[in-house]
Amino acid sequence: RPAGLNLRSLLTGGETLGAELGDFVQERLGVEAREIYGQTECNLVVGSNSNFFPIRPGAMGKPIPGHDVRIVDDAGNVLPAGAEGHVAVRRGDPVMMLEYFNNPKATAEKYAGDFLLTGDRGRQDEDGYLWYVGRSDDVITSAGYRIGPGEIEDCILRHPAVAFVAVVGVPDPVRTEAVKAWIVLKDGHAGSDALVADIQRHVRERLSAHEYPRHVAFTDTLPMTATGKILRRELRARG
Structure with missing residues (x-):
């Protein structure tokens, strides 16, 4: 850890935190890098923190309590563990947008069934960890x-x-x-x-x-x- 640096925690978002970068932060800065995930339409809904569960390198973490984050298909059906699909958040979440202003078509296209589609692809393992695959446009x-x-x-x-x-x-x-x-x-x-x-x-x-x-x-x-x-x-x- 650099002299005089007194970090308690470090949050990262916006891009996938790979195992390589996570190891670098731990070795050079002396703290774990805690990944957080959300978007403007539905803010912080997934995170990682070893105070609550072990961090798995490469995983985004688990849904933050109070948020129902799942992997769903194009129709909004929840997929089984390990299957790739849309990262989605169940309707009614307290940090979810109400609508796109004056754009009902875009608002309707943002949802599938009971879920808001984030536009990201991912999968969820049997222990509940979410793994980011990529933006739907980037797959x-x-x-x-x-x-x-x-x-x-x-x-x-x-x-x-x-x-x-x-x-x-x-x-x-x-x-x-x-x-x-x-x-x-x-x-x-x-x-x-x-x-x-x-x-x-x-x-x-x-x-x-x-x-x-x-x-x-x-x-x-x-x-x-x-x-x-x-x-x-x-x-x-x-x-």
């Missing part, structure tokens, strides 16, 4: 598989040459989309065909075969919003 469809960028990004970040990474889908004539990784390298490393092959091997050895990036591009920076969210749509537009 990659490749050879019949639905692939979330978060798990791949977390895996690539564990490669010793990688500082930052963003994963997107790019058009592919055979697979519909192929996985592409945009990577910012750490100081002292240079992009090369050998490094591309090593990063691809690194992912193939740790994740499913269909998740490894068939395309890798090195860049100096990643496009981000003012709040630090990666602008994946800009990377998709680059091809």
Whole structure:
């Protein structure tokens, strides 16, 4: 822990907190990184805190008491543990919006059955932990598989040459989309065909075969919003 730094806790949100970053915070700052999740339409509804339950690296946490957060299908039906679907919050939540101002169509489209759809994809395990897959718009469809960028990004970040990474889908004539990784390298490393092959091997050895990036591009920076969210749509537009 840096001298003079007296942190009691640290909250993180806006992007998935991968295991790599969580370990970094614990080692360098001496506190656990507690992930929180919500959105403007329905504020803080999921979190992680080891005072109440063990933190599972890579998981968003569990629903905060008083909030009914589930994984549902397109019709708003609750899905079984382990199934991927929409991250959704049951109607009537005290932090849920009433409506989009003067936009009843958008308000209606935000709901499915008894649930508000957050626009995120995820899954919930048998112990109630929620795992983020990606924004619905960011999920990659490749050879019949639905692939979330978060798990791949977390895996690539564990490669010793990688500082930052963003994963997107790019058009592919055979697979519909192929996985592409945009990577910012750490100081002292240079992009090369050998490094591309090593990063691809690194992912193939740790994740499913269909998740490894068939395309890798090195860049100096990643496009981000003012709040630090990666602008994946800009990377998709680059091809």
